[in-house]
Amino acid sequence: MRVERTPLDGVLLFVPSPHRDERGLFTRTFDAGIAAGHGLDPAAFAQDSQSRSRRGTVRGLHGRSGRGEAKLVRCARGAVHDALVDIRPGSPTFGRQFSVRLDDRDFVTLYVPAGFLHGFQALTEEADTCYRIDREHDPSEDLSVRYDDPDLKIDWPLPVTAISPRDLQAGSWARLVERLT
Secondary structure (H helix, E strand, C coil), rough: EEEEEEECCCCCCEEEEEEEEEEEECCCCCCCHHHCCCCCCHCCCCCCEEEEEEECCEEEEEEEECCCCCEEEEEEEEEEEEEEEEEECCCCCCCCCCEEEEEECCEEEEECCCCCCCCCEEEEEEEEEEEECCCCCCCEEEEEEECCCHHHCCCCCCCCCEECCCHHEEECHHHHHHHHH
């Protein structure tokens, strides 16, 4: 497994090497030693969650206030277009975004440090996205920005076919920036 840095400060991609043969494949999706070697505490992750989304569905953009929330994200079935926005005031990449395809072919895991908005769009008929989160969810710390915010201009690859009422009512990037700075 190799680890790649991304253009956003602290965001990493864990890229496994799946073994494929006539039976199918085997791959390692997490390695505590490799994670620790890149500054992550594997024991810090407190919760695993999974979502299933239909093609075109967008979930996000979500974040957490307070201490934030670090997570490992991967797509166990299908494919998603995953998008991040740095919301850490004082960060050298504040306000910048990064997108990556996560799928069940390459099994890349995205490490998202605390202090990011996160969202994704399902690219296949069904996509299962798995999250390993470093602390329990506290709804009082929820942050959200609309997936189609005109200042962020996130380039979702497909027409949006479904989004939750909560995400449709999310605030603007400009309002979040005012709150954070």
